[in-house]
Amino acid sequence: MSTDSTDGVAKGVPEVDSAPFLQANAAAKSRYGRFNLAIIGGTGVGKSSLVNAVFGREQARVGKGLPVTSGIHYYHDESLGIWDFEGFEIGSSRSPGETLRAHLDTISRRPPEEQISVVWYCVLSTADRLTQPDVDMIRALGAAGLPVVLVLTKVAWTKNPLTGSYRPPHDVALFRDWLEAPTDANGAPLHLPLHRVVLTAAQGANGKGTGHGLGELVAETLALSPDSEKDAFRIAQRLNLPWKREMARPVIAAAAASAAATAAIPLPIADAAALAPIQMSMMGRIAAIYDLEFTSVLPASALAQFGAQVAGQALARSFVKLIPGVGSAVNATVAFSLTSATGEGWLRLCEQIHTGRVNVTEIPGVWAEFSPSLVSVVKHLVEQRARKR
Ligand SMILES: Nc1nc2c(ncn2[C@@H]2O[C@H](COP(=O)(O)OP(=O)(O)OP(=O)(O)O)[C@@H](O)[C@H]2O)c(=O)[nH]1
Numbered sequence: 001m002s003t004d005s006t007d008g009v010a011k012g013v014p015e016v017d018s019a020p021f022l023q024a025n026a027a028a029k030s031r032y033g034r035f036n037l038a039i040i041g042g043t044g045v046g047k048s049s050l051v052n053a054v055f056g057r058e059q060a061r062v063g064k065g066l067p068v069t070s071g072i073h074y075y076h077d078e079s080l081g082i083w084d085f086e087g088f089e090i091g092s093s094r095s096p097g098e099t100l101r102a103h104l105d106t107i108s109r110r111p112p113e114e115q116i117s118v119v120w121y122c123v124l125s126t127a128d129r130l131t132q133p134d135v136d137m138i139r140a141l142g143a144a145g146l147p148v149v150l151v152l153t154k155v156a157w158t159k160n161p162l163t164g165s166y167r168p169p170h171d172v173a174l175f176r177d178w179l180e181a182p183t184d185a186n187g188a189p190l191h192l193p194l195h196r197v198v199l200t201a202a203q204g205a206n207g208k209g210t211g212h213g214l215g216e217l218v219a220e221t222l223a224l225s226p227d228s229e230k231d232a233f234r235i236a237q238r239l240n241l242p243w244k245r246e247m248a249r250p251v252i253a254a255a256a257a258s259a260a261a262t263a264a265i266p267l268p269i270a271d272a273a274a275l276a277p278i279q280m281s282m283m284g285r286i287a288a289i290y291d292l293e294f295t296s297v298l299p300a301s302a303l304a305q306f307g308a309q310v311a312g313q314a315l316a317r318s319f320v321k322l323i324p325g326v327g328s329a330v331n332a333t334v335a336f337s338l339t340s341a342t343g344e345g346w347l348r349l350c351e352q353i354h355t356g357r358v359n360v361t362e363i364p365g366v367w368a369e370f371s372p373s374l375v376s377v378v379k380h381l382v383e384q385r386a387r388k389r
């Protein structure tokens, strides 16, 4: 029994088992898997800055850098892997193209969860052409069957004060146009296996402010990702929240349906806690979609107590008492509405954590602000009834 009565946990409310949350969370993480990006480009072109801007974590903190062989590092955590290529020394005994081919060969023999999904080939936007080593390396990537986004970095966008639209410097626009159909010095087509060209800035010109072109970069990366890795990419990236919402909504719908089925024979109030595992596993799956790490920061006891706040008896009892005509049991419609509203509240809280506005450790304290209000549950009920008519 919980003895704590802070933050809306009523005295005497049994703790909810946190196992369904943790199990669903782990199962979702392993099902979604890992997205692996390879990033190639000269020193200082802004590779790490792009990774930080798109994936919201310092490359150095994406797990430990694993020196696979000299010249390639593999950084990874659960949802993201980054192959970092460095040191294509001009004038070494092997050409950059040969070196890259050897590296790709090494990677192809690594385990399946480490295989490259998409390549960002980064070139400074102020360069006016691709060098021969660039051409050779891009061909090596194409030959390996990898989708390549040619990323022009550090674009100094200017804002038109009248229209508010941004545009790249003229030279950069010309470079992009050339890249769309590259030709050699004699005008003969180069036929490079480039799938997309994207102009980016990882940060504002003064090193501050937000970047530009990153939305297009994530959209193109998603488009080029193999179907089996698209969800992993949606999870690993931090820029596009609607993608995560689109993934979370069906999870909520499924949990609400399952809660309704559980309560098809109206549950006595004392058994309303039967809904808790359904809601807890829904929340565990949504947490995986937002790539939130709980197990290391929130002790199991805190999670269990939080579960009591969220689901089960306490909440069900207070709602059922207040909703006229519901009587003394949680029926299917109430179970459905309560679970939907809990899922929506949890989704919003996950977004806040994901964007850094709320810390995971603060969850038990702030949940009250996100938990379904009576108004939201009644609204769900009314909508449900309207739909049935
Ligand atoms: N103005 C501007 N500066 C940038 C941009 N992106 C990165 N920088 C700066 O360029 C420098 C190099 O950026 P990094 O992201 O470390 O480049 P990198 O390619 O990872 O460099 P190495 O790992 O050393 O090869 C840093 O000082 C960044 O702050 C950008 O879009 N605009």
Ligand SMILES: [Mg+2]
Residues within 6 Å of the ligand: 047, 048, 049
């Ligand atoms: Mg770097």
